[in-house]
Amino acid sequence: MNSHIYAVLHDVESMIVKTWRKRLSFRIACVLIAVVIVLAILGPHIAPYPRQGMGIDIDRSRALKPPSLEHILGTDSLGRDVLSRILFALNRAIISCIVVIAVSLILGIFIGSYAAIGSKIFEILISYFTELLLALPSVLLASLLSILMGGGYWSILIALIMTWFPWYSRIAYLQARSLRDLDFVKLPIYYGLSRWYVIQKHIAPNIVAPMLIEALSDTGSVVLEISTITFLFGIGVKSIEEPDLGMMIAYSLRDITVAPWTFLAPSATLALIAISFTLFSEMIYEEYHPVLKKRWWLWF
Amino acid sequence: MVLAIQSRELYIGYEVEESATLWVVEKLGIEVEHKTTFCLIGESGCGKSTIGNAIAGLLPPYARTRGQLVIFDKIVIDRDKRFFNGVRGKIVVKIPQDPASSLNPFMTIGKQLSLAIKHHYPNLSEKDVVNKAVELLEEVRLDKAVFNLYPHQLSGGMKQRAAIALALVPEPKIVVADEPTSALDAYLRFAMSTLLKNLQKEWELTLIFITHDISVARYVCDKIAVIYAGRVVELGKAYEVLESPRHPYTELLLESVPRRLSRKRLADIPGMPPHPGKYPPGCKFHTRCPYVFDRCRYEEPLLIFLNSRAVRCWKYYGYSA
Numbered sequence: 361m362n363s364h365i366y367a368v369l370h371d372v373e374s375m376i377v378k379t380w381r382k383r384l385s386f387r388i389a390c391v392l393i394a395v396v397i398v399l400a401i402l403g404p405h406i407a408p409y410p411r412q413g414m415g416i417d418i419d420r421s422r423a424l425k426p427p428s429l430e431h432i433l434g435t436d437s438l439g440r441d442v443l444s445r446i447l448f449a450l451n452r453a454i455i456s457c458i459v460v461i462a463v464s465l466i467l468g469i470f471i472g473s474y475a476a477i478g479s480k481i482f483e484i485l486i487s488y489f490t491e492l493l494l495a496l497p498s499v500l501l502a503s504l505l506s507i508l509m510g511g512g513y514w515s516i517l518i519a520l521i522m523t524w525f526p527w528y529s530r531i532a533y534l535q536a537r538s539l540r541d542l543d544f545v546k547l548p549i550y551y552g553l554s555r556w557y558v559i560q561k562h563i564a565p566n567i568v569a570p571m572l573i574e575a576l577s578d579t580g581s582v583v584l585e586i587s588t589i590t591f592l593f594g595i596g597v598k599s600i601e602e603p604d605l606g607m608m609i610a611y612s613l614r615d616i617t618v619a620p621w622t623f624l625a626p627s628a629t630l631a632l633i634a635i636s637f638t639l640f641s642e643m644i645y646e647e648y649h650p651v652l653k654k655r656w657w658l659w660f
Numbered sequence: 661m662v663l664a665i666q667s668r669e670l671y672i673g674y675e676v677e678e679s680a681t682l683w684v685v686e687k688l689g690i691e692v693e694h695k696t697t698f699c700l701i702g703e704s705g706c707g708k709s710t711i712g713n714a715i716a717g718l719l720p721p722y723a724r725t726r727g728q729l730v731i732f733d734k735i736v737i738d739r740d741k742r743f744f745n746g747v748r749g750k751i752v753v754k755i756p757q758d759p760a761s762s763l764n765p766f767m768t769i770g771k772q773l774s775l776a777i778k779h780h781y782p783n784l785s786e787k788d789v790v791n792k793a794v795e796l797l798e799e800v801r802l803d804k805a806v807f808n809l810y811p812h813q814l815s816g817g818m819k820q821r822a823a824i825a826l827a828l829v830p831e832p833k834i835v836v837a838d839e840p841t842s843a844l845d846a847y848l849r850f851a852m853s854t855l856l857k858n859l860q861k862e863w864e865l866t867l868i869f870i871t872h873d874i875s876v877a878r879y880v881c882d883k884i885a886v887i888y889a890g891r892v893v894e895l896g897k898a899y900e901v902l903e904s905p906r907h908p909y910t911e912l913l914l915e916s917v918p919r920r921l922s923r924k925r926l927a928d929i930p931g932m933p934p935h936p937g938k939y940p941p942g943c944k945f946h947t948r949c950p951y952v953f954d955r956c957r958y959e960e961p962l963l964i965f966l967n968s969r970a971v972r973c974w975k976y977y978g979y980s981a
Contacts, residue, residue: 542762
């Protein structure tokens with residue numbers, strides 16, 4: 361098993377290192393991602409006002425103060441330090457994002473490859489089921505689930521997993537389809553070994569490397585999606601005190617004319633995460649699919 | 661004398677559409693003695709690999725069969741039912757055509773061997789498994805160092821040897837080698853056929869050797885069946901068939917083999933081999949045969965036995981040796 365992990369990581373590493381050598385923007389994106397992740401891990405420990413960051417300490421007398429040495433990014437309408445709030449929110453956003461990506465990656469790999477090497481009926485059923493889930497908007501599913509489950513943060517995560525794993529399962533399905541006619545996959549099944557065993561030993565290690573890259577580049581979209589849901593409906597956030605990027609942007613909209621910093625700081629953080637992850641994935645795509653080179657010009 | 665493989669009027673086909681079957685192999689009747697080497701020779705697309713897969717029990721689910729196939733007194737194919745439990749992967753194994761696709765690129769050779777050994781001998785300890793794997797590697801003349809290498813670090817011949825080692829794990833009695841030499845160059849082809857020949861003797865295997873390379877067949881095999889359009893057209897001992905061919909197809913096939921120090925122009929067989937499902941009526945070879953006469957076009961000849969060989973040709977009808 362160790363050798364599998366090593367081989368997969370080696371693949372991913374070689375992809376990243378090759379792109380790193382060739383492109384400046386990829387280097388910038390990598391540094392930004394590293395900074396974001398380090399900040400997310402250390403955030404709660406280095407925040408200047410942890411009690412304000414968690415939303416416990418509220419004082420209206422110091423509300424809407426402009427940025428100063430005391431509060432580097434100013435304070436919001438409830439008198440909390442915006443920097444501390446962002447650091448706490450960042451931590452939560454990255455952790456939930458990792459949970460969503462990891463769970464949907466594992467689900468996707470196993471369901472997709474089972475569809476490829478399972479019986480014909482399974483293949484058809486799973487394919488249609490994934491298509492069905494792909495058609496489902498995650499925002500609506502999250503609101504439905506939060507109503508059913510009593511509106512916890514978990515409802516967002518489950519809704520996102522439900523809508524993200526079909527993408528991975530489709531990629532895994534297509535990759536496993538190209539493997540299933542090879543002898544090292546076909547013969548064990550003919551010889552009577554179980555399909556789960558074949559997936560674990562022979563299919564998953566072979567398809568996981570490109571999917572890991574795909575997952576890494578999806579991270580930005582997941583952060584955006586979570587923030588969108590909390591921004592729009594406040595679903596999954598039980599009170600205003602909880603730190604969350606989407607909620608912070610939603611509540612700061614009221615004070616946008618008086619105190620623009622309360623709005624700009626979380627929005628800029630969100631944009632930074634999204635841009636750095638998108639840049640990361642775009643550069644790897646361009647490096648490995650020369651046809652797609654300079655695809656991002658099409659956006660404008 | 662023990663018969664390892666016996667087929668009785670075996671038909672093999674593939675279901676292409678609902679209830680439409682393409683019969684690729686028809687009326688196959690071969691008998692293979694245990695501990696001998698049997699060779700199937702023919703052009704590509706004549707059904708050699710299909711026969712090999714049928715013997716190894718690796719026919720896809722959409723394949724259809726008729727007739728019987730017997731392996732060591734066990735009927736494995738009976739009409740359209742297949743009973744390969746306990747036979748497939750234990751008594752009969754197949755050495756695949758393409759060694760690159762038979763090894764998992766993400767696992768070392770040693771790891772793959774030990775997985776197979778653990779599957780077949782669940783009681784062995786970890787150390788014995790490694791020992792056995794190294795033994796098998798030595799058996800196919802590979803270095804011990806290969807144990808820790810990945811498939812992409814091996815050359816084509818080494819990959820083929822590793823695939824053979826994998827196939828020998830369950831200590832099979834019958835080995836189906838499906839064109840084991842086609843992916844190799846001329847020198848390695850010789851080395852590989854020597855290896856298979858030696859293994860056959862040491863392990864007392866029945867080797868079914870599928871090839872389109874006549875020189876390799878001459879070197880390795882005891883008995884030869886020449887296949888054309890899914891039928892055995894000539895059957896006999898290797899040196900007899902290759903020294904004095906009886907069937908016109910075999911004659912033409914042997915003339916198209918390049919020889920050393922020969923200044924003769926290489927002959928080719930005019931026309932194309934027929935596609936499955938579009939076999940002509942009568943003798944299947946009459947469209948390309950230089951000796952064709954009227955009867956060939958309407959009636960299909962039976963296998964005619966002449967001493968130790970059999971020929972499917974009207975030329976020999978009424979002829980007794």
